[in-house]
Amino acid sequence: MNFKELLTEDRAVSPVIGVILMVAITVILAAVIGTFVLGLGDQVSESAPQASFSFDFSAGGGNGFNGGSSDYVNLTHEGGETLEKSSIEVDGSDGGVNQSSPFPNATISAGDGASYNEVNSGETIRVIWTNPAGGSTNTIARATAPQ
Structure with missing residues (x-):
């Protein structure tokens, strides 16, 4: 060849x-x-929303952040996507955080705020988003209370 x-x-x-x-x-x-x-x-197609939250920790009693029930955090939505109130949960690492003043509307938009009390010293507070379609959860904001 x-x-x-x-x-x-x-x-x-x-x-x-x-x-x-x-x-x-x-x-x-x-x-x-x-x-x-x-x-x-x-x-x-269902990813966690992009939102920014600020945490303002305050000691309501005379004992500071020593586990007193009057210690609280003010949580404010600073910007980002509007969130459904039913898909948001605020949780503390010590398990003792209670909502004392809820978000005012069914949707959480920039400027909306809520208060949570019974925050302990050094406790980590998380804003958790739950996928409405089911299954997954994502932490979209977190902060730790001062010592």
Whole structure:
């Protein structure tokens, strides 16, 4: 066989390219269909909202942040996305935080605030968002009470 003939011979190129393209299309279609059938498509689109909160810790009693029931935190939504009140929870690492003044509306937007009392010294306060579609939770803000 001549070397020039080998370089100009292209009889098998077209079927090989066709098979590669068909396999690639099949794999892509299977991945897309599998994602939506298994419900992964819904979870990809639901990410935690972007919101900023400020924490103002205050000692209401004469004993400062020593575990007194009058120690509190004022939580204020500073900016970002508007949140549904039903999907937000405020939790303390010691488990003793109680809401004393709730957010005023069904939605929480910039400037809205709430108060939580029974904050202990060094306790970490978290704002937790729960996905309304179910399942996942995300901490969108956190702060620690002063010692």
